[in-house]
Amino acid sequence: MFSGAQISLYPMSDDFADVILGALSALDPYRDQLRIETDDISTLLVGTPDVVMAAMRDLFVAAAKSGKHCVMHATLSRGCPGEPDDPICHVPEMTGPLAPLEERRAQALAAVSSIPLAGQPTAAQFSLYTLGIGQHMDEIYGCIDFIKSSGVFDKSKNFCTKLRGDAAPVFATVGEAFVRFGPPQGHVTIDLTVSANSPSAI
Amino acid sequence: MFSGAQISLYPMSDDFADVILGALSALDPYRDQLRIETDDISTLLVGTPDVVMAAMRDLFVAAAKSGKHCVMHATLSRGCPGEPDDPICHVPEMTGPLAPLEERRAQALAAVSSIPLAGQPTAAQFSLYTLGIGQHMDEIYGCIDFIKSSGVFDKSKNFCTKLRGDAAPVFATVGEAFVRFGPPQGHVTIDLTVSANSPSAI
Numbered sequence: 001m002f003s004g005a006q007i008s009l010y011p012m013s014d015d016f017a018d019v020i021l022g023a024l025s026a027l028d029p030y031r032d033q034l035r036i037e038t039d040d041i042s043t044l045l046v047g048t049p050d051v052v053m054a055a056m057r058d059l060f061v062a063a064a065k066s067g068k069h070c071v072m073h074a075t076l077s078r079g080c081p082g083e084p085d086d087p088i089c090h091v092p093e094m095t096g097p098l099a100p101l102e103e104r105r106a107q108a109l110a111a112v113s114s115i116p117l118a119g120q121p122t123a124a125q126f127s128l129y130t131l132g133i134g135q136h137m138d139e140i141y142g143c144i145d146f147i148k149s150s151g152v153f154d155k156s157k158n159f160c161t162k163l164r165g166d167a168a169p170v171f172a173t174v175g176e177a178f179v180r181f182g183p184p185q186g187h188v189t190i191d192l193t194v195s196a197n198s199p200s201a202i
Numbered sequence: 203m204f205s206g207a208q209i210s211l212y213p214m215s216d217d218f219a220d221v222i223l224g225a226l227s228a229l230d231p232y233r234d235q236l237r238i239e240t241d242d243i244s245t246l247l248v249g250t251p252d253v254v255m256a257a258m259r260d261l262f263v264a265a266a267k268s269g270k271h272c273v274m275h276a277t278l279s280r281g282c283p284g285e286p287d288d289p290i291c292h293v294p295e296m297t298g299p300l301a302p303l304e305e306r307r308a309q310a311l312a313a314v315s316s317i318p319l320a321g322q323p324t325a326a327q328f329s330l331y332t333l334g335i336g337q338h339m340d341e342i343y344g345c346i347d348f349i350k351s352s353g354v355f356d357k358s359k360n361f362c363t364k365l366r367g368d369a370a371p372v373f374a375t376v377g378e379a380f381v382r383f384g385p386p387q388g389h390v391t392i393d394l395t396v397s398a399n400s401p402s403a404i
Contacts, residue, residue, distance in 0.1 A: 006327070006361050008395065010273055016214035017401065040402045041327050041395060044360055071212055073275050075329055075393050077361040081339050125208070125243050127277055129331045129391060136334045136389075137283050158246055159208050159279040159391070187338075189331060189361070191277050191393040193210065193243060199219065200242045 001094050001185065002083035004035075004046035005074045007056055012069040019070070023062035030055040035088060042075075048091045049078065053175035061120045061167050064196035076178055076190040081132070093179040101142040108146045108176035118168040123154070123201060125162040126174055126192040130182035143181040147173060160191070170194065203296050203387065204285035206237075206248035207276045209258055214271040221272070225264035232257040237290060244277075250293045251280065255377035263322045263369050266398035278380055278392040283334070295381040303344040310348050310378035320370040325356070325403060327364040328376055328394040332384035345383040349375060362393070372396065 011019035027036070034055060035046040045052045060072045077083075078094065130139045144161060147153050150173045152165035163170050174192055182188035195201075213221035229238070236257060237248040247254045262274045279285075280296065332341045346363060349355050352375045354367035365372050376394055384390035397403075 002360075004360065006359065008273070010212040010214060012212060012214060012216075012218035014214075014216045016271070039359075039364075040400045041325055041364065041397055042359075046360070069218070071210070073395065075361050077329075080361065082342075083360060123243055127279075127391065127393075129333060131331060131333060132336060132338045134334060134336065140284075157208065157241075158204075158206065158248070158285060159277050159282065162241075162243065189329065189393075191329075191391075193275065195243055198242045 001079060001089050002046070002086050003049055003052070003078035003089040004044060005052050005056065005076045006042040006044055007072060007074045008042045009059065009063055010071045010073070011063060011066065019063055019066045019068055022066070023059055026058040026062035027055050033088070046086065047088055049175055049179050050091065053171050057118065057167055057171035060194055061118050064120050067197060069197045069199065072194045074190070074192040076192060078178065079185055079187045081187060091179070094184045096184055098183050104180040105142065105146045108180045109149055111176050112150050112169050112172045115168045115172045117166045120167040120196060121165070122167045122170050122194050122196050123162065123164050123198065124170050124174070124192065124194040125157060125160040126177070126190050127160045128177050128181060129189045131187040131189065133183065133186060139181045143177050147177065203281060203291050204248070204288050205251055205254070205280035205291040205296070206246060207254050207258065207278045208244040208246055209274060209276045210244045211261065211265055212273045212275070213265060213268065221265055221268045221270055224268070225261055228260040228264035229257050235290070248288065249290050251377055251381045252293065255373050259320065259369055259373035262396055263320050266322050269399060271399045271401065274396045276392070276394040278394060280380065281387055281389045283389060293381070296386045298386055300385050306382040307344065307348045310382045311351055313378050314352050314371050314374045317370045317374045319368045322369040322398060323367070324369045324372050324396050324398050325364070325366050325400065326372050326376070326394065326396040327359060327362040328379070328392050329362045330379050330383060331391045333389040333391065335385065335388060341383045345379050349379065
C-alpha cells in the first residue's frame with residue numbers, strides 16, 4: 001500500500017511566501033511519520049491517511065490564522081497500482097475485506113464526532129474516486145450518505161460535494177471518506193479544496 | 203453526456219479580486235456555449251470539453267499576464283452517471299466505440315501540434331481518472347505515453363504527471379487526455395493545477 005497527497009497552499013496575499021513559511025512549523029509534529037518532497041507546484045506527503053490529513057489540517061489552520069484568504073488544494077491517493085508498497089503507509093483500515101456500507105458509515109461518523117474543534121471556519125469541496133471497480137457509484141453514493149450526516153455537509157454540486165464548518169471536522173470528514181469508501185486495498189483518490197477567509201463566502 | 207469543470211483562480215496578491223475581475227472578459231467569446239455558475243469556492247463551466255478547455259486557458263492567460271503568481275485549479279468531469287444528459291455537451295469524440303490506444307494517441311498528438319502558442323509560460327500537473335472500468339491503468343498508462351510525446355512533458359510525480367511549456371499546448375494536452383482516454387461514453391475525471399509566475403519555478 002502506498003498513500004499520501006500532493007498538497008498546495010495558496011495565500012491570496014503579496015506576502016504569500018511568508019504566510020506559507022510561517023505556517024510550515026505546523027508540520028513539525030508529523031515529520032518523523034511522513035516523507036516530504038517539494039517542487040514549484042506542490043508538496044508530496046507520503047504516510048498513513050490519518051497522519052497526512054492531520055498534517056494538512058494543521059498546516060492549513062496555521063496559514064488561515066494569518067487572516068489572509070487562503071486555499072489549500074490536495075490530490076489524495078491510496079492503493080495506486082503504479083506506486084510501490086511502503087511500510088510508512090500501513091494502517092488497519094486498508095487491509096481485510098470490504099465491510100458493509102452501513103458499518104463503514106457508522107465508523108466514519110463515530111470518528112468525525114470525536115474530533116476536538118480547531119477554531120477555524122472553513123468551506124471545502126471534494127470529489128471521491130474509487131478506481132478499477134465496476135459499480136463505482138455505489139461507493140460514491142454511500143460516501144455522500146455519510147457526508148450528509150457528518151455535521152459539515154453544505155450542498156451537492158456538479159462533480160463534487162461541498163462542506164462547511166470548523167477545520168477539524170471538515171478535514172476529518174474528508175479523511176474518513178478517503179479510508180472507508182472503496183475497497184480497503186483498492187485505488188482511491190480525492191480531489192480536495194479547502195478555503196478560509198474568503199471575501200465572497202456566503 | 204454531461205461534461206464540464208469546476209474551476210478556481212488563485213492570484214497570490216493583495217488585489218486578487220481585481221486580478222480575477224480583470225481577467226473575466228476572457229470568457230466572453232465562450233459565454234453562449236457555456237453554462238456558468240459561481241460560488242465562494244469555484245466556478246462551474248458546463249459545455250463541450252474543447253470549449254471548456256479554451257475558456258479555462260484564456261481566463262488563466264489573462265490573469266497570468268498581470269505578472270502576479272497565479273494558479274488555476276480545475277476538477278474536470280465527463281460522463282458521470284449521476285449527472286443529466288445535456289445537449290450543450292455533445293461532441294463526436296464522446297460517442298462510438300473505443301478506438302485502439304495507438305490511434306487515439308496519434309489523434310491527440312495531431313491536435314496538440316496544431317495549436318497556436320499563447321505566449322505565456324506555465325507549469326502544470328494533472329491526474330486522469332477513468333472510472334467504472336477494470337484495468338483502468340491501461341488507459342492511464344496509454345495517456346502517459348501520449349503526454350511523454352506531447353512536447354510539454356516535464357516529469358512523472360507520485361499521483362500525477364507534470365507539464366511545462368506554453369499555456370496553449372499545456373491546456374491542449376490536458377484537453378486531449380480528457381476526451382481521448384477512457385471509453386467515449388465513460389466516466390472520466392481530471393484533477394488539474396496550472397501555475398504561472400511562481401518565484402520558486404525551477
